[in-house]
Amino acid sequence: MIEAATDGVRTTCAYCGVGCGIVATRQGDRAARIQGDAAHPANHGRLCSKGTHLGETIGLEGRLLHPEIGGKRASWNKAIAHVARKFADTIAEHGPDSVAFYVSGQLLTEDYYVANKLMKGFIGSANIDTNSRLCMSSAVAGHIRAFGEDVVPASYEDFDVAQLIVLVGSNTAWCHPVVYQRIMAARAANGTKIVVIDPRRTETCQDADLHLPLKPGSDVALMNGLLAHCRAAGIVDEAFLSASVSTPEGFWDALEGCTPEATAEACDLPLESLRAFFDLFAANPRTITLFSQGINQSIRGTDQVNAIINVHLATGRIGKPGAAPFSITGQPNAMGGREVGGLASTLASHMDFAPENRDTVKRFWSSPAISPKPGLKAVDLFRSIREGRVKALWVMATNPAVSLPDAGLVRDALATCPFVAVSDCIADTDTTRFAHVKLPATGWSEKDGTVTNSDRWISRQRAIFPPAGEARHDWWIIAQVAQAMGWRDAFAYDSAADVYREHARLSAYENHGKRLFDLSHHAAITNAAYDAMEPARWGGAPFADGRFSTPDRKARLVPVTQIALQNTLPHYPMTLNNGRYRDQWHTMTRTGLSPRLSQHLREPMAEIHPMDARALGIADGDLVTVSTPSGSSVFRATLSDGQRRGEVFTPIHWTDRQSTGGRTGLLPRPLVDPHSGQPGFKNTPARVEKFAPEWRGFVIASALPDAIPAAYATRVRVQQGWLVEVAGDGDPAALAKALLPRGERIESMDAARGTLRVAVLDQGKLRAALYVTRSGGLPPREWLVAQLSLFEASTMELLAGRPASPAPDRGPIVCVCFDVGMNTIIEAIASQSLVTVEQIGAALNAGTNCGSCRPAIARLLADSPATGEPVPA
Template identity: 70%
Template sequence: MTAIRTTCAYCGVGCGIRATVTGERTAQIAGDPDHPANRGRLCSKGTHLGETVGLEGRLLHPMIGAKRASWDKALDLVAKRFRETIARHGPNSVAFYVSGQLLTEDYYVANKLMKGFIGSANIDTNSRLCMSSAVAGHIRGFGEDVVPATYDDLDVADLFVLVGSNTAWCHPIVYQRIRARCEAGAKLVVIDPRRTETAEEADLHLAIRPGSDVALMNGLLQHCRDADALDDAWLAAHVAVPADFWDQLGEGSDLWSVAKTCDVDAADLRRFYELFAATPRTVTLFSQGINQSTSGTDQVNAILNLHLATGRIGKPGAVPFSITGQPNAMGGREVGGLASTLAAHMDFGPEARARVQRFWAAPAIAEKPGLKAVDLFRAVGEGRIKALWVMATNPAVSMPDANRVREALAACPFVVVSDVIEKTDTGAFAHVRLPAAAWGEKDGTVTNSDRTISRQRALFPLPGEAMPDWWIVKEVARRMGWKNAFAYDRAADIWREHCRLSTYDNDGARLFALPGAAQGGNAAYDDMQPFRWGGDAMFADGRFPTDDGRARLVPVAQKPLPAPLEKWPLTLNSGRYRDQWHTMTRTGLAPKLARHRAEPLVEVHPRDGEQWDLADGGLARVATPQGESLYRVAFAEGQRRGELFVPIHWTDRTASGGRTGLLPRPLVDPHSGQPGFKRTPARIEAVSPRWRGFLLLNHDPAERPGCLWATRVAVPSGTLWELAGDGDLKSLEATLPRGERIEAEDRARGTRRIAIVASGRLAAALFVTETGELPPRDWLIAQLAAPDVAPTLLAGRAPGAAADRGPIVCVCFDIGLKTIAAAIRDQSLTDVAAIGAAIGAGTNCGSCRPALARILSEEKSHAA
């Protein structure tokens, strides 16, 4: 069996994978040691990609309404409705909403159709939600959306500043390179309101007030000026500085004012400032905590200002580094997937528009930027957009104020959804659903966070009638009348055209260019090795893609931070879990990835929990002016007082609560249009159900169990639902399959246990109680695959005593908390490396290393 070199389906690190097909829909996954992004390492999500390549829940045939249709009929209908809408209401009455899950070739064709042939720029992407403020900041500071850093900079830096990034969880492979350098003596500063697992291992953690990043960075820049740590020669030669820049900077930038604004200890702030000023080789990595803000672009430029003024750019180990969230967010930026850009890093200026129109031989070209994501869905709701095509994303879950988005989708006269999954929250509103190719079936390119372009290659043939996204879009374009312009036979055809456009009439004014890449034939495309456009040392020559060749210091000021509101006294933050991805359409299929965080939790400081009468492990309702949702409560000392944290992953398909997208306000950054997910006024109240329990099934039910709290957890050989409710249990019992029924009841405790046996094996088990205890789930889950029914089934445990591993900490090797603690005690282990050597925990992706360090510290404290 030959390993196929491809790239991971998840974050912007862009890890290389060697995948060996082992069956019709099975594959063995390993890191690619020759890929420059990961050098053979994979995080827990990438490691378990092989568990997600089956066809469970897949959309495999075109659907018109609830009926299966042929491709010809579905595509003809889409083309006809878009053509009629444009004829009747104009090109701006239609829109595409696309995704960083698309390959560059998919993105290119969709962008070309909308901007060059339909003639509107109403195509935006879910990347708007995660990194568009970085794009706007780069353009303001550098003149072009260019990330100047590479992963190699991490190997030579002496100081890392992580701003608004839980890197250990969200970009584990990047974090491991950082930790390797720290073990050689580099320092790590984490700036994050939460004490995350990334912050646990930092030399300094600044738990700043949410939204105070501009004050922090402006204060640091003022400190560097006072400490004579600016690079005056670099500034004079390569940077344009507005006349009043330094005067504006000085207002409120003294140490004590910044400490008050950021709500941090002045001594810690001084320590950070002095460390930065004294360490020329500094990499500042920033992510969603910076970008997902109504001041996101200003926050980005505050970081860029700092690096430009101190000459920490274009030098090994001295760069600002935007680390993106999605596997091809960068590829989308390169082809103009955002409504605010055209193509190949061009804008909507007259020369650029004419250039792209000539190259495409397009009948029309968009005259101006289109509607960004929030405004786009607002226009749908207001009836200004009458035909919408959603590709590879789930805005009914992920957009802010998601209930309003659902109302807009429901009111839209014509909605098309291209997706790999049959049932999604967004697909429920579609008039036409088109089956797209998934990871493992796609063939094309992606660009990661450090500008490295890699091939994503197919492992399996296309299942059912699924087709690549580029094919679907080009077929609609051809049916709309543009056959010659969309005469692509393979992804390589699109790639070569994309490369030619990048160099067309490009005399070096645009740094994005792929010279030579368009010359190879299909074989060269098939054999493409990872390569980084723009070289390894961007801006090393001090030249920037601006009219005068200089970068720009952009004046930015800290906006006033409002006091808590009486009705909404708390501040809500949201983000990712370590082992899940977006709305879990892929990771939700992998049982091992469900072990780390099985349910959506609202993390609360214990003293806030006491104030609001919450119970650790109980349920609570989080409400904002936009809506409300239920969560399981988790007390967390790492939360700032007055603040809450919730995950983004759960949907109507996977839980009755945990719907986070409906909570944030639809307020956006004025420059980038990126929503501010990180600072939403909120309140919380305890919810006390009458009973709690769980339902174990050997299949995935068509509908979610009907009760107050129901959360789906993928388990081997079946599905687990964690439950809680108030009414009687008859509706739950109706979800049980047919078979021999075994049950027990304890009326004193309000406990009922039911098992269904079919063909001599366990088919289902329902355990509920009002006041009693529920058994651990692991042994019962294993019974779904057992050949016989154990006599102690309703007891929920094996005959005799069974070892309890505790909550899973190391997902890669399925190692629980109690196993780790016992090894530390019994083998006298003294550090994380010793734990790895003894039981393997933390030796694969390393994302559990902060947790291992905390367990080690706790065990030492207990021993003392």
């Protein structure tokens, strides 16, 4: 398979749950050309900016290439034996619940399966949870409550025929760009209406027919009001309810007070906007409600999910083309992890811990000690580690020291845990720094197995390169530890295909139609057929026959009520929201390696409404401190009237490895949904204050030390090096001494203006430069960054911070795929009289690949004097 890579390997993207197919063609030892797979049903050849630039992230920089014990290189035999002995000794002394695994949607299904089997079936504890707990576990809980099984009852094809698409808590244009472009294509072909429900006016709102900027956390009130309106309007499907849905006594009575007026007040929405949404919903029976983290990441996330599902069940908008509630996942294999039981709250193959299910799985695995009950969910797991109840932890392919809420507590837990093993492909993360043992795992371009996307397509992940160094597949590492713990026969897998066959057999074992998840058609798949496997969707068209996975085959309407959420506190008068940037992924261990992906937004920004900023004395571009009861961090302020008053938004991506500021993970409270255990990231009481350092500046360098001694410092990758924004107090010359390498040094200082400029050259080539000011301006970054790539730099130009003959300023990058700047687009609009996004694409290529920049291009058109009004993207 690897030998064929030069001809192009069909594999699956490493990022979100859209599950795009990729064709990767090897170009040398560690380089590949990346294209979309036109034959893959998830994307039909399209890729977003992150997928397009995967080739920039597959080198060996930063890779963990050898096992380590106590920071020293070790053999695989010693590392495996050490992990097995530590876990076995801990279990022998303290019992099976004293150990835990924390795993990841970055794992392949085969990796997940072996980890789950070892913990739940052989160690005998369910203390295995996943970072998927942080993004979609409320959807899982809501599906199970309503349908009896965790089934997403929708497909991407439904977008093609929908009349109305409601996007709830999802910045789809940025977070799932390929899906967004499919929605836009449906709109162009069919006139599909689009409603966006989100407290922020995001890029996704650019093309919406209606945007409802509701109060954070008021989604239950909104959906209950919609359901009450549907009943009053006579569009409840009584026949479907009678045949296929169980309605609790008093369910409809509880909605009597959910009038449009009461709903508008609860959601802080204009009544006319609310009525417009209700009317659109009533008029368009083929409706998809697509929801994501804005719904799930709440301490009432499960109720919010069920409020959405209730509307679809009551109106019969489920199991039909173009009509479904649709949970879209954030990670590439969050769905695969759900299938095998990677959550602490599920057993395996969509089975829970009911006695009959435990008996079924126990017999199938020939298990010596099946777990008797659900295990600790993510937040509770790390709290238990901190309190000393869990004493051995194995973290796989994730970075909880950054991604979990109240990250300070998580770090305390990792620091005090007697034994921490980490399997990862990256050597130095915020989490591996706490590891007693590091186990080198294969990276995306080396992995071999399967993943399942948001609409249930199982796709092959195929290796482009052989494993780097001594890296091994996660399933192999786990199986070797299991064998060393004494369970040799049960974990004697020779290949990923062996694991997949067993997974498929378990899904069908004594199923008899009780669960839609059934891979019996793959139970005897051959190695050759596994290697050649085309994408295959399980579950068909779920619930098309009106039968669900409950004992009586009826779905359940789940009574849910809006509760008052404490989004502010006396010393924290604002509400913090957080989420993703368009071109970055999770904690940037992969996307942070790509210079192109770092061009769009190079700093962690705190988005604030201009009127709030004015009241706080904050100007656009100032530094601000965002504080919550859990911690504080410094961000760059950006003013946006797309924010609701009293609210602030920050990105999730920056870590201690990139920044002394921008650490959003420090801020959310560790409060969780009572049903799913999912943390409530989206509405944390917060305070914003201006941060006024004595000086500010930036550094460009071909290499940097690990630590940057500045009150504020954020680094991003650029061509041939790094760009670091810095600010602080005291003498900035100390920063120059700490950051700049040795070499030929040129320097300019203006004490009156408070400026310092230092450049270091090596045989005429720029190695690093520092630009600092106390009160004046700073030169543009782009031209200076480009000097790192030159063989000879002009000292006079470097000190001036600009070329002797000024070059055109292309402005901030809008289209990362084709490297097109804002000023370039504005100039083309004016000089060529361009009036549509398509015309700009034809002229500059901008917006013609992934399409995630099309809303931004449409805004530039709307602001152009030549057009004067919005143009659909």
